[in-house]
Amino acid sequence: MDLNPCMKHQLIRKTVREFAENEIRPRAAEMDKGPGFPDDLMEKMKPLHYFGLQVPGHLGGADLDTVSYAIVVEEISRVSAALGLCITVHNSVGIYPILRFGTREQKQQFVPPMAAGESIGAFCLTEANAGSDAGGVETVARETAHGFVINGTKIFVTNGGICGTILVFAVSDSDPGKPGVFIVENHTPGFSVGEIEDLCGMRANPVASLFFEDCAIPADHCLGIPGQGLKIGLTALDTGRIGIAAQALGIAQAAFEESVSYAQARQQFNKPISRFQTIQNYLADMAVQIDAARLLLYRAADVKDTGRPFSAEAAMAKLHCSTTARMVTDLAVQIHGGYGYSREYDVERYFRDAKVTEIYEGTSEIQRMVIARHILTRPT
């Protein structure tokens, strides 16, 4: 069993880190005042294929394996979790369902502009009365002679303020028990973006509510077959979880690195605080959690690449990576003391960014449900 990264993965990490350190790092704190990402930064990311990470070459993407994909998200999130969020949501729940369930025509029509970064993807499931319980969705897709008419409001949509291609989870008006996933483009009449959410973290990402008022779309904008929505949604979330796990890991790694260097530089009682056993214990705990998180993440990604079911592995990775991000950023602030609570220091941003990784793309409670279901139904 070889747990060492191969040369390709090393090169990908090095390349993305160089880009992130040179191009994103100098602007990350400013971006956090948000919302939105600088246009020139987004332009620089397009030719590097950050918007089409796992898209096949003939549709304009880089055709990365999932471990490589996780490394890219991890490295971008290590510098700006909000931008990492944009990239992972666009690539996973934005593009992946079209690649997996779309017809040849749908792939040809929607994927190339997304892979080129010209149209940013969003996936909307959450509503005022639906989130963890997808069955509570009230957005309706009414079938007409020409296609579907969508009505409803989606909330907390990542990339909401900049999205071009939106996957909308909606129930059928004739059979509310059979939801579907519909592709809506941002120029569709009746579509509008609400106010950008004023969130605790991920402030650069324009998370918003999206409104669909008599949004008429052609019949061929239904992804998969009508009624297949739950399967598409769950599959999208499985792959999305690998991305969010990678994002959480990137945040944890960043907070850890800052903590190590601060602990070695900060002097109290005439010695660096890294000489105190309490601080050493903190750093050791952080390192162990991060290492375990990374192994769980790459295992989930590897299982996905081999074509085996990866739902439980992705849930375990997401659960542990996000818990680690919260724990490590908390300790990072503690190690930094008063400075860690100040916006002058990046760990304050990491601390705010980490929490939501335990909430979106399935809360930690939902991850435990998924894992438990897998344990209890697996043949022993």
Added chain:
Amino acid sequence: MKILTTVKKVVDVELNIHVENGAIMEKGLQYVINAWDENAVEAAVQLKEAHKAETTLVSLGSGDNTDIIRKCYAMGIDNAIHIDDPALAKADSQIFARVLQRVYEAGDYDLVITGKQAQDTDAGQAGIMLGEFLGIPCVSNVIEIKVTDDTHIQVSRLGDAGTEIVDLTLPAVVTVSDSINEPRLPAMRGIMMAKKKKITVMDLAGLGTSFEEVGGTARKSEIVEFMAQEKRKGGRKFEGDPAEITAKVVQLLVNEAKVL
């Protein structure tokens, strides 16, 4: 147009180098592409993109150079040759230039682009010697390459007093400055495709030569000792009231450092 570009794997000098008994210790060393060679690769790839040139990279040295070659593939290089021969561990610039001469003669190249020097030795000789051995023109410290027609290029060479514009008849050698371009970061697709490309690896015999024939046994220069640069001592940091710190620093400059 067929372009040959050379790439050297060098020790990452930004990391600590341990020296014992006049020799660099291998343990803990990390290797990177010589920075100027990365400029040469970028220049070759830009010519490929603008003029449909075919680009071939050659890397000399013993050991595994796969990682640096894959990076160059990811940047857009078409073919790569690695002359991997243990004898080259003791080569000097002249021997390297002789080997490059053999590589050049085995292909049908119009232009050779090298970095103007290697960041580990700063010798800056191999490219110029190659031009001499081949009997073709060589311009060093080049900051721009323009293709005039199939058999001519125009290059800009940076000098102390200004920039020279030089017309060159091909074939020719140019050694490039780091001002010529900003080497690109490989795109993700490039990295994925680089994995699939073949690297031609051969020893000196495979190239149709021998260490003796490239001057190895009659070596005219030899590194007999390496002395690491003395490390700069860390500075001292003073915190607190500015007036108190100023007084303290002045006192230290007078009494301890004795510079005032």
